[in-house]
Amino acid sequence: MGKRSLQEAQTVDLDAACREHAAGLRAITRKVRDDEADLAQDACLKLVETARREPVAAPAHLLFRIARNLVIDRMRSRGRAARLFQEATAYEQQPSSAPDPERALLANERLRRALSVIDGMPDRRREAFLLHRIDGLSYPQIARRMGVTVKAVEKHISAAMLQLARGMRTDDGDD
Template structure:
């Protein structure tokens, strides 16, 4: 639990705010306290400084999305979990990209356990829902999201390519994430 001298209320003790205005103020307070910690966390684990801002932003976007469906009692801990997951996903994506060109399998070996057909069906269903949710997005929102997730462009690069500001890019990506998350939660 973190406590700041300017903000004597522990960040982790935040619970259901009374109104949208109170919620916005509370979120701003959490951001002011936790964003620098997340920046340090990401900076110590990454080389690129531009990625740090994007990851901090995405961490808070995911927290906002979670606040729509659940109310974490300890938002600071929830943010740390989101940050760890983002780094894990990023690392796995990079490993998969690198491994695809370096790994070769010998035909003489069989897998220790057969593939589970149920897992394949579940993945196919999730991809169907994902594609449908993606197709429902407005064009500019879909473009910004795909440039970020597929082409792995930074917010600045997306803004330059689409001719929009970085806050507008952040808006579009947050909107896409919230829509896709809601679609996956419904299934």
Template sequence: MNSNVTLLTELLLKERPSLLRLIKRIVGSVTDAEDLTQTLWLRIQSVTDSPPIENKQAYLYRLARNVALDRLRAFDRHNAVFEAAPLLDEVVAPLPSAETHLIDRENLEILLQAIEGLPPRCREVFILRKVENLKISEISEHLGMSSSMVARHLQHALTHCMARLKETGVP
């Protein structure tokens, strides 16, 4: 241990009752004051000898005050976040009705059949772009074709799928 740490630790043990009172006045709780005194000891262990501390008692009390104020600020931030949070009922999305679920299921089936009806290369481009979320340049490199050809395949696939959906009355 370096000399600052040793002297501050000895001073902490000697001044502990006064430090507890100071911290309790700031945070308002004996339990929190005890916890923060332990935190204070941990902070002291990381103090270096350079530069030497001239007034170790003032340093210790300032450190205790800072630890207590840090706890209050953290508590205030926590409360601000959780008090401002919307109620769970406002966050949860409502479930779709059984009718909406059935219609969506039918539309998905139509779309899957439309994708199956695409030529193989066009289907591959569509899946790489819309499912795998690859960029056109990445698809071009992956399949060894020009970006304009990838764009044409993609346009054809989208047109084909939209036409199939319109044929079945999907708006």
């Protein structure tokens, strides 16, 4: 059997493993209610990506480990977002005399600069960056939504982070 037919055979095996364990995947991803179908699909995609790089001896075991890790990552991401929201809400509820006006002014200025840099990004770069940083989507989810490869998403977000860092550093030095 040639290399190509071995890969095709393993892809069929992986597809069968995903279908065979769909109920188990749903049980694991159910903790992340509205994203459970996406997480189950992402787990299957990551399994296939892993199998392209190296042989997978126990696809079901790896599939469940990937799904569990995706759930943990999503819950951590939501926890961070919830903490940021709580901090912002707590900050807004403080008496107006409590925050230092100079710090508030500097924070607002940095936010204005960051938004300006983000607005100046090319459309696809900005879209990938916002989907990841604001909407909390994973690279594979962004790739599907934008119709590009995961590698392209990685490049867009890397370029966006670099542009943002440079834009903030340049503005900081101008003051």
